[in-house]
Amino acid sequence: xxxxxxxxxxxxxxxxxxxxMAISFHEAYGIKPILVGKENLSFTSLSTITETIELRSGLxxxxxxxxxxxxxxxxYRAPGKTLLLIGTNDLYVRLIIENAKIxxxxxxxxxxxxxLMNQLQVKSNFYELCKVHGIETPTTFFYDCNSAAPFxxxxxxxxIIKPSNGIEYTRNKFEGQQKVYxxxxxxxxxxxxxxxxxxxxxxxxxxxxxxxxDDTFMWDSVIYAxxxxxxxxxxxxxxxxxxxxxxxxxxxxxxITRFDKDMMVKLQNFLEAVGxxxxxxxxxxxxxxxxxxxxxxxxxxxxxxxxxxTALGHNMAEYFVDDLIYQTDKPVTYLxxxxxxxxxxxxxxxxxxxxxxxxxDIKRLIKKGQYGNPLFYKQDKHLKRKVYLLARQVNYYKKxxxxxx
Numbered sequence: 001x002x003x004x005x006x007x008x009x010x011x012x013x014x015x016x017x018x019x020x021m022a023i024s025f026h027e028a029y030g031i032k033p034i035l036v037g038k039e040n041l042s043f044t045s046l047s048t049i050t051e052t053i054e055l056r057s058g059l060x061x062x063x064x065x066x067x068x069x070x071x072x073x074x075x076y077r078a079p080g081k082t083l084l085l086i087g088t089n090d091l092y093v094r095l096i097i098e099n100a101k102i103x104x105x106x107x108x109x110x111x112x113x114x115x116l117m118n119q120l121q122v123k124s125n126f127y128e129l130c131k132v133h134g135i136e137t138p139t140t141f142f143y144d145c146n147s148a149a150p151f152x153x154x155x156x157x158x159x160i161i162k163p164s165n166g167i168e169y170t171r172n173k174f175e176g177q178q179k180v181y182x183x184x185x186x187x188x189x190x191x192x193x194x195x196x197x198x199x200x201x202x203x204x205x206x207x208x209x210x211x212x213x214d215d216t217f218m219w220d221s222v223i224y225a226x227x228x229x230x231x232x233x234x235x236x237x238x239x240x241x242x243x244x245x246x247x248x249x250x251x252x253x254x255x256i257t258r259f260d261k262d263m264m265v266k267l268q269n270f271l272e273a274v275g276x277x278x279x280x281x282x283x284x285x286x287x288x289x290x291x292x293x294x295x296x297x298x299x300x301x302x303x304x305x306x307x308x309x310t311a312l313g314h315n316m317a318e319y320f321v322d323d324l325i326y327q328t329d330k331p332v333t334y335l336x337x338x339x340x341x342x343x344x345x346x347x348x349x350x351x352x353x354x355x356x357x358x359x360x361d362i363k364r365l366i367k368k369g370q371y372g373n374p375l376f377y378k379q380d381k382h383l384k385r386k387v388y389l390l391a392r393q394v395n396y397y398k399k400x401x402x403x404x405x
Contacts, residue, residue: 174199
């Protein structure tokens with residue numbers, strides 16, 4: 001067991017995001033973090049760089065979450081060791097924030113307060129905030145699934161339909177459930193709304209203007225503000241590909257870092273104005289109709305594709321550690337380096353990216369060796385994992401061939 005550092009990372013989750021955070025700690029400090037999850041996932045269970053995976057089936061339950069984490073803290077408490085807590089999905093981060101008072105007796109972490117979380121996570125509140133602070137968003141309506149009345153607003157089709165409350169939506173599973181719907185007519189829109197209501201979802205739906213453009217019109221920004229609210233990192237990246245299966249749409253599989261100082265500062269100013277701290281991950285889309293970036297949402301954590309930050313020498317783990325353990329002050333960095341982040345094989349990029357200019361950049365970055373896939377972390381020696389990953393790469397090719405978004 002690692003002893004030379006005065007902290008031990010406890011990462012909640014067992015997915016790709018948890019793996020990316022685990023390798024960030026391993027890269028920076030040689031530490032094998034403790035993972036806490038409700039089920040084993042191959043990303044992390046077949047890994048040699050995680051110390052232990054603590055499985056607790058009730059982890060996602062409001063009533064059990066804090067007790068499970070207090071139990072974990074008691075197990076790993078040691079003199080001169082601070083437990084550093086990191087969440088890797090929306091639900092776990094929400095539960096950390098809701099239980100922050102009791103968890104702070106056992107852990108250090110850097111997340112916003114509950115009030116700000118609800119302003120940013122409830123989309124109607126978030127879009128209001130954006131309006132106040134001059135951030136562009138797509139034309140959006142909200143439909144309450146408790147309502148018996150049909151949705152009557154005039155819309156230009158196609159439109160996007162998605163849940164305002166993603167956590168609640170995933171709890172109400174139904175056959176044919178999609179993460180995001182793109183509908184082409186009023187009739188199809190009403191059918192989808194009825195399906196979602198029939199599945200038991202009772203919160204608001206977002207009904208939104210579809211901004212034209214393929215995956216390369218999507219953009220991503222990662223920002224870190226320390227626990228005192230001081231911004232230390234701002235990035236901007238163009239999405240190359242996202243997942244094309246209906247259950248995973250919106251998960252980016254490849255992106256290229258870009259530099260747009262005006263937009264980066266605009267997003268930074270927005271977060272500073274609302275009093276943000278911790279990692280934030282914005283999803284945006286470029287609207288060629290009015291030449292503006294429109295913000296869809298902000299995740300109140302690092303995203304699963306945020307690993308490009310670590311790959312470019314701005315290790316995500318170090319931001320947490322320097323802030324929470326060593327209280328080191330850092331000047332703000334506006335990331336301006338070329339890098340291609342991908343979790344799909346090069347053949348997928350070459351065959352399924354239609355944007356010629358982006359494809360040219362992909363080839364250039366691959367040729368220069370300025371690309372990386374965190375899942376193939378060199379220090380991770382597990383043979384079975386390598387076999388699993390190769391099978392996954394083949395499967396990715398099939399997925400893109402058979403799914404058009």
